[in-house]
Amino acid sequence: MLAGTYRHYLGSRRATLLAITLCVLVSFWLLGLNPLRLFSGNNLTLTRDFLLSAFQPALDYQKPIEGAEPFLLTVISTTLLTLRFALLAMSVAIPCGALLALLASTAWWPDIRRHKMLGWVLRPLCLSSRIIMAFSRSIHELIWGLLFITAMGLSTDAAIIAVAIPYSGILAKIYSEMFEEHSREAQRALQAIGAGSIVAFLAGLLPRALPDLITYTFYRLECAVRTAAVFGFVGIETIGYRIKLASDEFHYREIWTYLYVLFAMIMVIEWWSRALRKRMET
Amino acid sequence: MPKTSHSLAPTFHFRKVECRYGKLKALTSVSLSVERGEKVAIVGPSGGGKTTLLRLCNATLQAHSGTVEILGKCSENLHPRQLRLIRSQIATIPQDLGLVPNLRVWQNIVSGKIGKLNLLGNLRNLLAPSKNTISKIHSLLERVGIEDKLFARTAELSGGQQQRVAVARALFQEPEAILADEPVSSVDPARAASLVELLNDIANERGLTLLMSLHNLELARNHFPRLIGLRGGQVHLDQCPQQIDPGSLEALYRLDADEILEDG
Numbered sequence A: 001m002l003a004g005t006y007r008h009y010l011g012s013r014r015a016t017l018l019a020i021t022l023c024v025l026v027s028f029w030l031l032g033l034n035p036l037r038l039f040s041g042n043n044l045t046l047t048r049d050f051l052l053s054a055f056q057p058a059l060d061y062q063k064p065i066e067g068a069e070p071f072l073l074t075v076i077s078t079t080l081l082t083l084r085f086a087l088l089a090m091s092v093a094i095p096c097g098a099l100l101a102l103l104a105s106t107a108w109w110p111d112i113r114r115h116k117m118l119g120w121v122l123r124p125l126c127l128s129s130r131i132i133m134a135f136s137r138s139i140h141e142l143i144w145g146l147l148f149i150t151a152m153g154l155s156t157d158a159a160i161i162a163v164a165i166p167y168s169g170i171l172a173k174i175y176s177e178m179f180e181e182h183s184r185e186a187q188r189a190l191q192a193i194g195a196g197s198i199v200a201f202l203a204g205l206l207p208r209a210l211p212d213l214i215t216y217t218f219y220r221l222e223c224a225v226r227t228a229a230v231f232g233f234v235g236i237e238t239i240g241y242r243i244k245l246a247s248d249e250f251h252y253r254e255i256w257t258y259l260y261v262l263f264a265m266i267m268v269i270e271w272w273s274r275a276l277r278k279r280m281e282t
Numbered sequence B: 001m002p003k004t005s006h007s008l009a010p011t012f013h014f015r016k017v018e019c020r021y022g023k024l025k026a027l028t029s030v031s032l033s034v035e036r037g038e039k040v041a042i043v044g045p046s047g048g049g050k051t052t053l054l055r056l057c058n059a060t061l062q063a064h065s066g067t068v069e070i071l072g073k074c075s076e077n078l079h080p081r082q083l084r085l086i087r088s089q090i091a092t093i094p095q096d097l098g099l100v101p102n103l104r105v106w107q108n109i110v111s112g113k114i115g116k117l118n119l120l121g122n123l124r125n126l127l128a129p130s131k132n133t134i135s136k137i138h139s140l141l142e143r144v145g146i147e148d149k150l151f152a153r154t155a156e157l158s159g160g161q162q163q164r165v166a167v168a169r170a171l172f173q174e175p176e177a178i179l180a181d182e183p184v185s186s187v188d189p190a191r192a193a194s195l196v197e198l199l200n201d202i203a204n205e206r207g208l209t210l211l212m213s214l215h216n217l218e219l220a221r222n223h224f225p226r227l228i229g230l231r232g233g234q235v236h237l238d239q240c241p242q243q244i245d246p247g248s249l250e251a252l253y254r255l256d257a258d259e260i261l262e263d264g
């Protein structure tokens, strides 16, 4: 009896998996994707060259350039530029995001049934901050970038602000959700012994949410590094710019050097974030 | 002069108090008085109104009719500042303890004074406390028997140890009264008894009023000179344990017809 049910259960699971696989294949076909094309004719050699280059990333220019600075120096300065771009964008986005999140969250509000006047001030503030959050993150950083670069010309500052705007909105949304979701028991306990609502929020809820806030912020820093790289394709001299130059020349080994640098940056951020979280929790 | 008149007033004084949640009456016509230094256990079935009564005592809930006086002050229509002042004189140990698990034990205890300090004082206490404060907290931890946990992370303590942290926080507050809502529901009987004893001893040492709701009738009878039984939002009994007759205790906890499960 039980075995029969079990077999039935397994059977239906298999059917589900099969259906998902079929859906994926059908959508490939509908989209005109054909993985086999990667391996046909001329593409095959290109693909092979590209993959083989992974094992020998460049340490020097594949084709020497007259008067250029050494390749590794370029790699280092490009890496620093990319990191600086990401850090600057985050250092604008974090305070803006935190401020928007506080305005959009009701977690620190005093009892507005008791303070009617405050309600009249806080509610519109909350609503407008939610609208700003939604608007700023509904437009992708690349589009913000295009707008700013059109308006201000190609400059790193414009690009940084273009990234900071949607990132503020995204951080604010996640921060405010974290404020609302963490359990309020400590905050309530502190209010019961006479803490004002803001103090109770700072001492009872914020410490509780802090590890999550920090982990998410580091994840966003990771995204910012990736975005910084992508902005290279618009012309800002980050890693993406070098990758584009190298790929125009089919210098696959140089591309791989930059890809490994990106990978290393993400790993370092991940490790840093873990170390911080661990310190806060043990 | 105000000091003496203050100390004459009972800690809690209820006069014909009614309290509702929406339409549901949680307390009806409750009149009682708890004097300074008195130790009272509140017993009764689930939904009887124990938590509601305790929340009226620290003014986190307002009566809909009748009056509640806390330390001689009517708790109605208070200015937020006065409300906070009153609450800062009453320590509350909620059932869930209300500790921040990822803070250190001393940080949780230091927030006992949160209602008595301003924002800056609180930040200072939480981030960079004085040596004096730390040694005071250490001696409180000694009193509750977990002095080795001063710098431990609160989440790493057992349930019983966390209860002691909550007690130490209440003591650090230096209150006039301690309210405890079923503080022992999550530990074994031996630890439950020792915590109730601890709170009683502390209340005696410092002359504090102690008001504790308990599901364990045995504990209530053994450790408290006065029991208040709440059922259906009304005071069903209010006596010292020796005078209570078994019949009224049985009536206090009797299941209502709609609470009895049919045998299927």
Ligand SMILES: Nc1ncnc2c1ncn2[C@@H]1O[C@H](COP(=O)(O)OP(=O)(O)OP(=O)(O)O)[C@@H](O)[C@H]1O
Residues within 6 Å of the ligand: B021, B024, B025, B026, B044, B045, B046, B047, B048, B049, B050, B051, B052, B053
């Ligand atoms: N926040 C609330 N909203 C609506 N009804 C509530 C609320 N809190 C309590 N009640 C109702 O009020 C009545 C009294 O509840 P109360 O929590 O005071 O009982 P209690 O004696 O503490 O019960 P227990 O022993 O289960 O903790 C119950 O019928 C309960 O359903």
Ligand SMILES: [Mg+2]
Residues within 6 Å of the ligand: B050, B051, B052, B181
């Ligand atoms: Mg209760």
